[in-house]
Amino acid sequence: QSALTQPRSVSGSPGQSVIISCTGTSSDVGGYDHVSWYQQHPGKAPKLMIYDVSKRPSGVPDRFSGSKSGNTASLTISGLQAGDEADYYCCSYIGSFVLFGGGTRLTVL
Amino acid sequence: QVQLVQSGAEVKKPGASVKVSCKTSGYTFTGYYIHWVRQAPGQGLEWMGWINPDSGGTNYAQRFQGRVTMTRDTSFTTAYMDLSRLRSDDTAVYYCARLQSDWDDYYFDYWGQGTLVTVSS
Numbered sequence: 001q002s003a004l005t006q007p008r009s010v011s012g013s014p015g016q017s018v019i020i021s022c023t024g025t026s027s028d029v030g031g032y033d034h035v036s037w038y039q040q041h042p043g044k045a046p047k048l049m050i051y052d053v054s055k056r057p058s059g060v061p062d063r064f065s066g067s068k069s070g071n072t073a074s075l076t077i078s079g080l081q082a083g084d085e086a087d088y089y090c091c092s093y094i095g096s097f098v099l100f101g102g103g104t105r106l107t108v109l
Numbered sequence: 110q111v112q113l114v115q116s117g118a119e120v121k122k123p124g125a126s127v128k129v130s131c132k133t134s135g136y137t138f139t140g141y142y143i144h145w146v147r148q149a150p151g152q153g154l155e156w157m158g159w160i161n162p163d164s165g166g167t168n169y170a171q172r173f174q175g176r177v178t179m180t181r182d183t184s185f186t187t188a189y190m191d192l193s194r195l196r197s198d199d200t201a202v203y204y205c206a207r208l209q210s211d212w213d214d215y216y217f218d219y220w221g222q223g224t225l226v227t228v229s230s
Contacts, residue, residue: 051216093215
């Protein structure tokens, strides 16, 4: 199975909103609601931001939200802050297998 | 508190094997699958497979079949990932991650700090 498709980069100014997409197929993103999103700062381990498409773990600001339509999941970050600048990865849990997206570099201008 | 602490960086020659450990604490080791994920320099995350610490059952990504072995020692609440016949493109940071799977939710809630494996002649 191929990696999920994400834009290589997105950018936005402080206070603005950005959307990062994650496109798969009906066999992964479209077929299951087990899509999660991870934030990774340079040299650090990934951190869970969203799970099961739209659920937010405790401690994650409500500026982060997730959704899904068909074979595409999306992560929306509103009220951009400098600390949001990082790489973001989507992940689809498919039974006994896992697929990651290629990652998106978010730049806060 | 839940912790996953991995072993230190390794430098290996092509053709050799490497074994990375993931020492867990703060929760019931046998209650959660451990997955391994790697990240080559400047690249994205790549899933390698999982181990069920309770049964020892495993499942590997197809591209690593035959080269990777995941094991665990329940007495030491530690999971291991062994990768053989190393090549230069195996140079990466290797992470262990705990899979949370309650109430039909599936996600990685805790990660190790990562172990850099460098393959160079």
